[in-house]
Amino acid sequence: MKQQTVLSEKEGGGQGGDEPAAGQGRGSFKIRNRLFQSLVGLIILILFIFILTALANIIWKGSAGLFSSLASAEIRFAIRLSLLTSITSTLICLVVALPVAYGLERFRFFGQGFISVLLEIPLSLPPLVSGVALLLLFGNTEFGKVLAAKGLQFVFSVNGIILAQFFIIVPYMVRVLRSTFADVNPRLEFVARTLGCSQWGAFCRITMPLAGNGIVAGLVISWARAIGEFGCALMVAGATRMKTETLPVALFLNMSIGNLDMAMAAATCLIAISVTALLVFEILGKRNKRDSRVSLKLE
Amino acid sequence: MIRLNNISKHLGAFNLKNISVNIAKNEYFIILGPTGTGKTVILELIAGMYLPDGGEIWINGENVTYKYPEERGIGFVYQDYMLFPHLTVEDNILFGLKIKKVSRELMRMRRDEITDMLGIKTLLRRYPTTLSGGEQQRVAIARALITRPRVLLLDEPLSALDPRSRELFRQELKNIHQQIKTTTIHVTHDFNEALVLADRVGVMNEGEMVQIGIPEEVFQKPDSEFVARFVGIDNIYEGEIVARGEDKWVALDNHLLRVDSNLNGKVRVTIRPEDIIIAREAKAGNVYNAVKGIIVAIIPQGSSYKIVLDAGISIVALVTRQTAGELYLQEGQPVWAVFKAGAVHTF
Numbered sequence: 264m265k266q267q268t269v270l271s272e273k274e275g276g277g278q279g280g281d282e283p284a285a286g287q288g289r290g291s292f293k294i295r296n297r298l299f300q301s302l303v304g305l306i307i308l309i310l311f312i313f314i315l316t317a318l319a320n321i322i323w324k325g326s327a328g329l330f331s332s333l334a335s336a337e338i339r340f341a342i343r344l345s346l347l348t349s350i351t352s353t354l355i356c357l358v359v360a361l362p363v364a365y366g367l368e369r370f371r372f373f374g375q376g377f378i379s380v381l382l383e384i385p386l387s388l389p390p391l392v393s394g395v396a397l398l399l400l401f402g403n404t405e406f407g408k409v410l411a412a413k414g415l416q417f418v419f420s421v422n423g424i425i426l427a428q429f430f431i432i433v434p435y436m437v438r439v440l441r442s443t444f445a446d447v448n449p450r451l452e453f454v455a456r457t458l459g460c461s462q463w464g465a466f467c468r469i470t471m472p473l474a475g476n477g478i479v480a481g482l483v484i485s486w487a488r489a490i491g492e493f494g495c496a497l498m499v500a501g502a503t504r505m506k507t508e509t510l511p512v513a514l515f516l517n518m519s520i521g522n523l524d525m526a527m528a529a530a531t532c533l534i535a536i537s538v539t540a541l542l543v544f545e546i547l548g549k550r551n552k553r554d555s556r557v558s559l560k561l562e
Numbered sequence: 563m564i565r566l567n568n569i570s571k572h573l574g575a576f577n578l579k580n581i582s583v584n585i586a587k588n589e590y591f592i593i594l595g596p597t598g599t600g601k602t603v604i605l606e607l608i609a610g611m612y613l614p615d616g617g618e619i620w621i622n623g624e625n626v627t628y629k630y631p632e633e634r635g636i637g638f639v640y641q642d643y644m645l646f647p648h649l650t651v652e653d654n655i656l657f658g659l660k661i662k663k664v665s666r667e668l669m670r671m672r673r674d675e676i677t678d679m680l681g682i683k684t685l686l687r688r689y690p691t692t693l694s695g696g697e698q699q700r701v702a703i704a705r706a707l708i709t710r711p712r713v714l715l716l717d718e719p720l721s722a723l724d725p726r727s728r729e730l731f732r733q734e735l736k737n738i739h740q741q742i743k744t745t746t747i748h749v750t751h752d753f754n755e756a757l758v759l760a761d762r763v764g765v766m767n768e769g770e771m772v773q774i775g776i777p778e779e780v781f782q783k784p785d786s787e788f789v790a791r792f793v794g795i796d797n798i799y800e801g802e803i804v805a806r807g808e809d810k811w812v813a814l815d816n817h818l819l820r821v822d823s824n825l826n827g828k829v830r831v832t833i834r835p836e837d838i839i840i841a842r843e844a845k846a847g848n849v850y851n852a853v854k855g856i857i858v859a860i861i862p863q864g865s866s867y868k869i870v871l872d873a874g875i876s877i878v879a880l881v882t883r884q885t886a887g888e889l890y891l892q893e894g895q896p897v898w899a900v901f902k903a904g905a906v907h908t909f
Contacts, residue, residue, distance in 0.1 A: 448644065450640060450644050451644050451646060453606075453609070453611050453631065453638075454638055454640065454644045455646070455657065456610075456630070456631040456632045457609050457610075457631050457632070457634070457636040457637065457638045457706075457711075458632075458657050458658035458661060458705070458706075458709060459632050459658050459661040459662055459709065460632055460661050461630075461632055462630075464661065469646060472648045473647065473648055
């Protein structure tokens with residue numbers, strides 16, 4: 264609301280100064296502009312209240328039994344498993360996404376547009392469908408059997424959770440990193456190369472340090488998505504208490520048996536993680552304008 | 563020495579066509595042309611950012627057409643400097659030497675030498691974003707020169723500076739080149755830079771190198787209408803050479819002008835505005851031409867005036883403020899435009 268008054272002040276001042284000729288119609292313009300501003304302000308307010316109450320409600324309901332729930336073995340297991348899987352999947356994702364984002368941004372090759380679109384499909388795919396796809400690929404197929412024989416069991420296992428999270432977050436990470444690399448002028452790398460750097464050297468000495476903020480932003484936003492991943496992981500790894508029970512699974516299982524305290528505790532943990540991640544992302548985004556544009560696209 | 567051998571490159575809106583030029587060792591060569599004619603692309607081709615569609619690039623007798631940028635021994639200074647924003651001025655300057663793993667003593671020696679020459683010793687601890695345009699420029703040149711490149715490429719190095727610093731830095735570039743003598747290719751759209759700095763100049767138009775020569779020659783004797791206009795000649799006419807006895811004349815409209823020319827038949831004629839004297843009386847003699855006309859416009863141009871005469875043909879002359887004042891020039895007055903036969907250039 265405060266922002267709205269500031270806006271209207273500016274508007275009024277500008278109008279009076281720039282266009283004295285419009286003096287006659289000023290009264291009606293003023294009313295119409297105020298009306299427009301009030302309408303926009305009102306809708307913003309409604310949406311804000313809606314989301315605030317929805318979230319506050321969870322924390323309100325959850326806070327009563329929060330500490331006893333957090334002390335329970337089940338929630339502690341879920342937190343630990345969530346951290347383990349999400350951190351692992353995010354790091355693997357970074358290792359893969361860095362070269363992919365760089366290549367798609369800097370190199371020109373045949374089929375680039377097609378590859379680029381295909382890599383983004385998981386962004387808009389329902390997570391359940393992604394889960395089915397992974398299940399089919401890693402399940403009862405030759406590929407899956409070979410991996411299982413080597414000790415890499417994905418179906419109904421913790422590995423499956425990591426795999427599902429990786430599949431879901433990799434396009435996000437690629438997107439953030441691509442826009443970060445796009446922000447680093449390729450001529451900087453080129454100058455480094457004229458000074459004797461190899462392509463690899465220029466990447467490490469120039470592009471990576473300059474992309475630092477964007478990489479951290481990508482890590483945070485991908486990690487937050489990974490920790491909240493449910494549908495895809497459910498398909499691949501299932502929802503087994505104390506085995507593949509991450510925070511979202513804990514929320515789901517406890518909700519379904521009516522254990523509200525535990526469910527709210529899990530939800531509160533997830534909200535805390537989301538808010539923190541969003542804050543970090545926004546702070547980094549402010550330092551680097553292009554990133555904040557990405558945050559708009561993603562959120 | 564640098565040799566461009568029939569280089570062509572199509573890149574977006576730019577289309578370079580059959581660029582061939584030999585640049586001697588230690589030469590200061592300026593590529594001159596209007597914005598958007600692909601001058602920067604030539605530099606980036608020489609430095610190895612792109613592969614040419616056709617032709618070859620030779621540096622010091624070595625064919626570098628297919629070499630990586632890092633193998634070419636190039637110093638590149640971009641118009642917007644391209645300093646590494648995450649490194650201090652010192653680390654920027656030492657970047658090339660660190661890559662080459664030069665010894666610390668040599669690094670320190672070269673650093674002191676180059677920073678003294680460019681007067682940037684006090685900036686070493688600063689970051690590029692805190693520097694003025696002129697300071698960034700010096701740092702970029704230091705970074706390029708410290709590696710002792712085989713060729714220094716300067717992309718519009720003066721265009722981002724204000725007029726005063728531009729003049730100072732132009733002189734400084736000349737001094738630097740006299741000291742270091744690195745073969746230099748400098749791209750600009752400002753003919754004055756060419757006059758002050760260049761040993762030779764190549765004029766570009768629409769992706770082609772249309773004239774190569776020493777600056778005075780290009781300035782006085784352009785061999786195409788484009789170059790004539792580009793170097794600021796307003797008086798361009800079509801005429802015909804007429805020989806009468808010993809003398810040669812050129813017929814323009816209904817004027818007959820004395821000319822030193824070994825051409826015959828139809829020609830283009832240019833006369834530099836500053837070679838024309840405005841006078842109240844016709845000057846006699848067989849080396850002078852005198853054309854009578856009416857002043858149609860007096861346009862102030864810094865310390866001088868541009869006088870536009872209507873004499874059947876339009877003639878533009880450049881006179882000093884002092885002359886304009888002494889002659890009480892006014893629009894509508896009849897005056898004489900007087901110029902030597904040697905000032906009439908034909909091609």
